[in-house]
Amino acid sequence: MQPLLSIESVSKRFAAHQALRDIDLSVDAGEFIALLGPSGCGKTTLLRCIAGFLMPDSGRIVIDGENITSAPPHRRPLNTVFQSYALFPHMSVLDNVAYGPRRAGVGRAEAHARACDALDLVGLGEMGPRLPRELSGGQQQRVALARAIVNRPKLLLLDEPLSALDLKLRRRMQVELKHIQEKLGIAFIFVTHDQEEAMAMADRIVVMNAGRVEQIGTPSQIYRAPVSRFVAEFVGEPNLIPVQQAGPGRVRLAIAGLELPAADGMRCAMVRPEDISLIEGTAPDGIATAPGVVEEVLAIGPMTTLLVRCGDLQLKVARLGMSGTEFPAGSPVTLGLRPAALHLIAE
Incomplete structure (x- = not known):
């Protein structure tokens, strides 16, 4: 047509x-x-x-x-x-x-x-x-x-x-x-x-x-x-996590020790703030975890965003309906990453 x-x-x-x-x-x-x-x-x-x-x-x-x-x-x-x-x-x-x-x-x-x-x-x-x-x-x-x-x-x-x-x-x-x-x-x-x-x-x-x-x-x-x-x-609020080559056709994230299949030339993995979990207790199967510390809490209307320090990275974690008082600045947290929520980017 x-x-x-x-x-x-x-x-x-x-x-x-x-x-x-x-x-x-x-x-x-x-x-x-x-x-x-x-x-x-x-x-x-x-x-x-x-x-x-x-x-x-x-x-x-x-x-x-x-x-x-x-x-x-x-x-x-x-x-x-x-x-x-x-x-x-x-x-x-x-x-x-x-x-x-x-x-x-x-x-x-x-x-x-x-x-x-x-x-x-x-x-x-x-x-x-x-x-x-x-x-x-x-x-x-x-x-x-x-x-x-x-x-x-x-x-x-x-x-x-x-x-x-x-x-x-x-x-x-x-x-x-x-x-x-x-x-x-x-x-x-x-x-x-x-x-x-x-x-x-x-x-x-x-x-x-x-x-x-x-x-x-x-x-x-x-x-x-x-x-x-x-x-x-430009579109949305991404978390960009560096990756390193972990063998033929695979890369490893800079945090959580997670490995992903990847084409050549991939430089980072993107995950949106709403796709990062806050893990309490044992992580469900298939979820990779990374320890972090809350640096700042941003509560705007119904959405609360935590700025979490994980090693050299600061990651955004967004939650609808969270009051912002559950994890005050300085709180240790465990972040959960689902491989399916990660998108690899070459540039």
């Missing part, structure tokens, strides 16, 4: 800065893709190349089988929602949303009917007569979304549209945005530097670093099986 969008070996340079390096990506119809990475990694540059606001130096961009690499933005079957929302301040909400159909030659009555449908879809059907300045930030964000979807494009590009919202509203909008995307069946490409935002909404995440794609995968694959140290450290 032909993908909706194909990005083939796309590169872009600004003077001495290589912003994109041979990017390859395919997006299926109705898929929600998150471009995730730190500032300057190239995610917004890639989005602007797809939108037509930037021309790549090399490579191709194909939508629905048509090479649109050189096409101007208004000739591409997509729309963009910007971080600033870019609403016309002198127009009503209804006229803002109807602007796209009107510009495409649709009559006023039909354009307003389509705009009303789009506003209903984002839960703002009663807000049509208002001006943008009379709306909250979250409402303005939904107006911008309605304006982008009113013509039902094949692809919608979103450049950090939730970043200006407070945390509580941003989380609510994540849920609403995902529901709208699923209802419309439009492919979304969503730029964000927020790992939780990407994990909450995306079908697949594209992790970018220094103009390159580090990894493409489902949220679970990115979290549980990162292909590099960068991905492991």
Whole structure:
């Protein structure tokens, strides 16, 4: 089956800065893709190349089988929602949303009917007569979304549209945005530097670093099986434990004396804080143990994280529902490691 969008070996340079390096990506119809990475990694540059606001130096961009690499933005079957929302301040909400159909030659009555449908879809059907300045930030964000979807494009590009919202509203909008995307069946490409935002909404995440794609995968694959140290450290809170060669096809962890089968070149093992056990008494079968001392206790809401010193390593151990008083700083503890929870990384 032909993908909706194909990005083939796309590169872009600004003077001495290589912003994109041979990017390859395919997006299926109705898929929600998150471009995730730190500032300057190239995610917004890639989005602007797809939108037509930037021309790549090399490579191709194909939508629905048509090479649109050189096409101007208004000739591409997509729309963009910007971080600033870019609403016309002198127009009503209804006229803002109807602007796209009107510009495409649709009559006023039909354009307003389509705009009303789009506003209903984002839960703002009663807000049509208002001006943008009379709306909250979250409402303005939904107006911008309605304006982008009113013509039902094949692809919608979103450049950090939730970043200006407070945390509580941003989380609510994540849920609403995902529901709208699923209802419309439009492919979304969503730029964000927020790992939780990407994990909450995306079908697949594209992790970018220094103009390159580090990894493409489902949220679970990115979290549980990162292909590099960068991905492991950027997504979530990893514990990275050095390993040494222990014979052909095997490595040994720096703690717990645990040996694992491994391909050549593996440098460390990653284990997430929630996957380390606190052992009291005899360890269950299959669990390797390591002694440690609690150095610090971090209790944030329902989650408590212990910072535990094991030799030269400080490991994070996270527990939901632990009060934080059971293991005060200075307490000796025994940590348990399951081999299945360890993921080996080469870089």
